[in-house]
Amino acid sequence: MTSQAATEAAENGARAFARSPGSGALAGKVRDRLAERWRRETSLLGTMCTEALVPSGKLFRPILLLESALAVGGDAEVVLPAAIGAECGHVASLVHDDIIDKDDLRRGKPSVQHKFGADNAILAGDALIFDLFSALAECRRTGASAERIVAALEVVARCGIDLCRGQSLEAELGERMDFDLDAYLTVVRLKTATLFRSACECGALLAGGDERMVRTLGSYAENLGCAFQIHDDLMSYTRETGVMGKPDTSDVRNGRPTLPVILAYQAATPADRAAITDILVGDGAPDVRRELLVSVMDRTGALRTADRLARKYSENAVAMASRLPVAASRDRLCGYARAAVERDR
Known part of the structure; x- marks a missing residue:
């Protein structure tokens, strides 16, 4: 593939992802399987799991897993x-997050915890976690070796523990109103980037990738995950609920010091710092508090600074993906990294 063709493929991937996340034949297969995954289970549990999975979201993580398998020369059907x-x-992590954050909206419809209650939602989230391990085991029937399945199980288990660490640290930071940039980035790596890393590493492992390829894709995914989460945090203050499909006041309502807030605090005057703290711990209307916080961010340039950092991580992800063998999948991975900081939901 020529450099011009590679650039065009990457740009096309970015545009396709930004315009219609989860489009294409690979995503179609995933979407069809998800729709049927729990529908034969006629119990309340089956209903809740189906509600959580369908309609599907961007399908970013499964697509990354499939593209990673293709990038190492593997077969997408195997993984x-x-x-x-x-x-x-x-x-499952979203279901549990909505319980913790008391969010009533997810993907533009009532969250599982809002529709069925927190107790039932905990069970649904737990069931989906175990279904993840069940799905990995199914790769025995599609051609993955037992040794590689075990390696993938180790990656997923480590990811789950990191996810819990990240959630716990995030709660600690919120409780003590800690505006520590390094601690925030640690939360991002543990809560978001680890899911991306797990997807890419599992795809490469199950498809027969060597250690270098697995390591390269893991680094790509970690940078991509950081870019993705920082952009998500930005959208909480630059997009509305109707666009995002989830509450735009969740971070304010839960007193969460995300990157734009931390950057605003670090650049703010003493008066604005006091205002930021009052906004996050206050009891006023969340939409009013959000508007006040955005005004501080505008004055301090925090939104622009956060956007630059997201783009830096995106560029790092592209650089890592570029180390992979030349292939259309590699160029699509580059496109996804660029699109992660251009999307509006």
Whole structure:
């Protein structure tokens, strides 16, 4: 593939992802399997799991897993069950997040905890976590070796523990109103980037990738995950609920010091610092508090600074993906990294 063709493929991947996340044949297979995954289970649990999975979101993590398999020269059909599992695990984390944050909206519809209650939602999230492991085991029937499945299980287990560490640290930072940039970035790596890393490493492992390829894709995914989460944090203050499909006041309502808030605090005057703290711990209307916080961010340039950092991580991800063998999948991975900081939801 020529450099011009590679650039065009990457740009096309970015545009396609930004315009219609989860589009294409690979995503179609994942979406169809997800729709059927729990529908034969006629119990309340099956209903809740189906509600959580369907309609599907961007399908970013399963697509990353499939593209990683292709990038190391593997067969997407071999790792397809693992891709289904990646989405189950991701959705489980969203179900549990909505319980913790008391969010009533997810993907533009009532969250599982809002519709069925927190107790039932905990069970649904737990079931989807175990379904992730079940899906990985299904790769035995599609051609993955037992040794590589065990290696992938280790990656997923480590990811789950990191996810819990990140959630716990985030809660600690919120409780003590800690505006520590390094601690925030640690939370991002543990809560978000680890899911991306797990998807890419599992795809490469199950498809027969060597240690260098697995390591390269893991580094790509970690940078991509950081870019993705920082952009998400930005959208909480630059997009509205109707666009994002989830509450735009969640971070303010939960007193969460995300990157734009931390950067605003660090650059603010003493008066604005006091205002930021009051906004996050206050009891006023969340939409009013959000508007006041955005005004401080505008004065301090925090939104622009956060955007630059997200783009830096995106560029790092592109650089890592560029180390992979020349292939259309590699160029799509580069495109996804660029699109992660251009999307509006």
